[in-house]
Amino acid sequence: MSTLKLLIVDDEPGIRSGAERVLRNFSVGYPFMEEDFTFEILTAETGEKAIELIESKSIDIILLDNKLPGIDGIEVLEYIQKNEYDVGVMMITAYASLDLAIKATNYGVYNFVAKPFKPEELKTSVENITKNLYLKRMTQSMDESGEGNRFQFLSVLSHELKSPINAIEGYLKMMKDKQVGVTIDDYKEMIERSMERIKGMRSLISDLLDLNRIETGHKNRNIQKLDITEIAKTVIDSFEPMALQRNIEISMDGDDDIYLNADKNEIEIILNNLVSNAIKYNRENGKVYISLKKKDTNIYITVEDTGIGMSKEDTELLFQDFVRIKNTQTQSVPGSGLGLSITKKMVELYKGKIEVESTPDVGSRFIVSIPAV
Amino acid sequence: MDTKDKKTIFLVDDDVDYIFQMTKTLESMGFEVISACGQKEAEKKIDEIKPDLAIFDLMMENKDSGFILSHRMKRKHPDIPIIIATALTAETGMIFSLEDKDDKKWIKADAYLEKGLRPDQLYREISKVLKL
Numbered sequence: 053m054s055t056l057k058l059l060i061v062d063d064e065p066g067i068r069s070g071a072e073r074v075l076r077n078f079s080v081g082y083p084f085m086e087e088d089f090t091f092e093i094l095t096a097e098t099g100e101k102a103i104e105l106i107e108s109k110s111i112d113i114i115l116l117d118n119k120l121p122g123i124d125g126i127e128v129l130e131y132i133q134k135n136e137y138d139v140g141v142m143m144i145t146a147y148a149s150l151d152l153a154i155k156a157t158n159y160g161v162y163n164f165v166a167k168p169f170k171p172e173e174l175k176t177s178v179e180n181i182t183k184n185l186y187l188k189r190m191t192q193s194m195d196e197s198g199e200g201n202r203f204q205f206l207s208v209l210s211h212e213l214k215s216p217i218n219a220i221e222g223y224l225k226m227m228k229d230k231q232v233g234v235t236i237d238d239y240k241e242m243i244e245r246s247m248e249r250i251k252g253m254r255s256l257i258s259d260l261l262d263l264n265r266i267e268t269g270h271k272n273r274n275i276q277k278l279d280i281t282e283i284a285k286t287v288i289d290s291f292e293p294m295a296l297q298r299n300i301e302i303s304m305d306g307d308d309d310i311y312l313n314a315d316k317n318e319i320e321i322i323l324n325n326l327v328s329n330a331i332k333y334n335r336e337n338g339k340v341y342i343s344l345k346k347k348d349t350n351i352y353i354t355v356e357d358t359g360i361g362m363s364k365e366d367t368e369l370l371f372q373d374f375v376r377i378k379n380t381q382t383q384s385v386p387g388s389g390l391g392l393s394i395t396k397k398m399v400e401l402y403k404g405k406i407e408v409e410s411t412p413d414v415g416s417r418f419i420v421s422i423p424a425v
Numbered sequence: 426m427d428t429k430d431k432k433t434i435f436l437v438d439d440d441v442d443y444i445f446q447m448t449k450t451l452e453s454m455g456f457e458v459i460s461a462c463g464q465k466e467a468e469k470k471i472d473e474i475k476p477d478l479a480i481f482d483l484m485m486e487n488k489d490s491g492f493i494l495s496h497r498m499k500r501k502h503p504d505i506p507i508i509i510a511t512a513l514t515a516e517t518g519m520i521f522s523l524e525d526k527d528d529k530k531w532i533k534a535d536a537y538l539e540k541g542l543r544p545d546q547l548y549r550e551i552s553k554v555l556k557l
């Protein structure tokens with residue numbers, strides 16, 4: 053159990069004692085947090101007194117009224133920002149004008165609670181600001197210790213998991229309220245979209261498993277001499293049904309006897325990602341062409357398509373976690389934005405390289421080269 | 426509501442399903458909706474349209490896409506109110522980090538909304554900024 057110092061700044065004694073009563077035995081828990089937070093409550097009836105306490109007591113959270121007898125809330129905020137105190141501030145106001153709201157937000161105010169507030173409202177706000185503060189501090193300390201990326205990853209991941217849930221929930225609500233009609237057929241599109249989003253989540257989960265594989269490292273790897281041509285054939289077979297749906301033709305050629313000492317699953321993941329993208333981002337009646345070549349000491353795996361392609365600036369971002377190119381052509385294609393980053397990591401496990409050449413509306417070519425040692 | 430008084434809302438988000446659902450909700454409140462999926466598409470549209478209100482998602486292609494759009498929009502039409510809708514702080518704890526104070530002046534949104542509001546709350550917020 054750790055304790056946060058929470059300062060209530062208001063000139064009305066009733067608000068101070070009311071808030072104190074509500075928060076005295078309140079605690080906040082959160083999946084990311086190892087322990088619950090409780091609050092030590094301090095109060096101030098003026099801005100001047102508040103500043104005094106901020107200076108002497110290392111306050112964590114402030115509930116701040118704007119209209120105060122001496123200096124007002126905005127000035128307290130200004131002071132906090134100027135001195136870069138690490139506090140979370142919440143405004144409690146009877147009426148927040150837009151001007152005040154914008155000013156306060158620019159000074160980093162976390163949110164607003166309207167007076168008079170219900171105990172539950174106050175608790176929810178304090179809970180949110182506590183989480184926010186905790187996460188902010190954690191990010192900072194992780195940035196310092198180099199673990200920031202991991203946290204960033206988790207943040208984006210939870211966002212990516214929540215978006216489909218929100219979308220599906222939204223559709224279910226519309227159905228529950230019979231918003232667009234009374235028969236199930238009126239909701240056909242919504243049902244289809246929901247299934248799409250579920251599919252997306254499923255592929256995200258399987259991508260996460262692939263990532264986990266990379267991160268847990270060598271433990272489960274089974275390196276053996278693999279016939280790459282044969283693996284590519286199985287991969288193509290597994291994608292035929294998906295390609296057929298849009299009448300896309302997959303073809304392959306290349307040298308025989310392409311062997312690589314590698315883990316079969318990992319090579320499959322590389323090929324799966326490239327081939328599935330070549331189909332997903334293709335057009336009706338398009339083509340996918342896979343070539344396997346050996347040149348000098350390298351093996352080249354090329355996957356080419358006649359799809360939507362992408363601009364030069366987009367190609368530069370592609371291999372990062374969660375990057376998806378958003379435009380009208382890609383918006384209904386499900387995906388996690390992890391596929392290519394996984395592919396790149398896998399390729400690098402084999403000291404290889406992956407490159408892309410692409411022209412919008414013409415197609416893309418992904419080239420993987422791996423040393424065949 | 427008379428069609429000619431119908432207020433037009435410019436809705437930008439990177440989630441097609443969110444756009445679909447919000448469009449339906451806003452239309453049922455009597456608004457006209459023009460939408461764009463993502464920052465890039467929105468940037469193109471900003472030059473072509475003159476809505477009565479804009480609602481921007483914060484995190485799209487960039488962490489601060491919503492602010493960038495606000496900036497563009499205010500430069501073109503200083504009087505059109507803008508709402509930034511985000512699930513960001515509460516959901517992911519990710520803090521948007523505009524690099525410096527100058528950038529912060531960019532934040533010219535007129536209101537901030539948490540995503541996932543109930544329709545009546547949403548309507549209240551919209552009415553407030555539209556001064557209906």
Ligand SMILES: Nc1ncnc2c1ncn2[C@@H]1O[C@H](COP(=O)(O)OP(=O)(O)O)[C@@H](O)[C@H]1O
Nearest residue numbers: 329330333361376377387388389390391392416
């Ligand atoms: N063959 C391709 N043609 C055009 N765009 C592609 C292709 N492959 C990938 N992309 C773009 O790169 C983005 C990232 O790909 P990826 O990491 O595999 O994630 P996703 O799960 O979104 O497919 C995709 O969202 C897509 O916009």
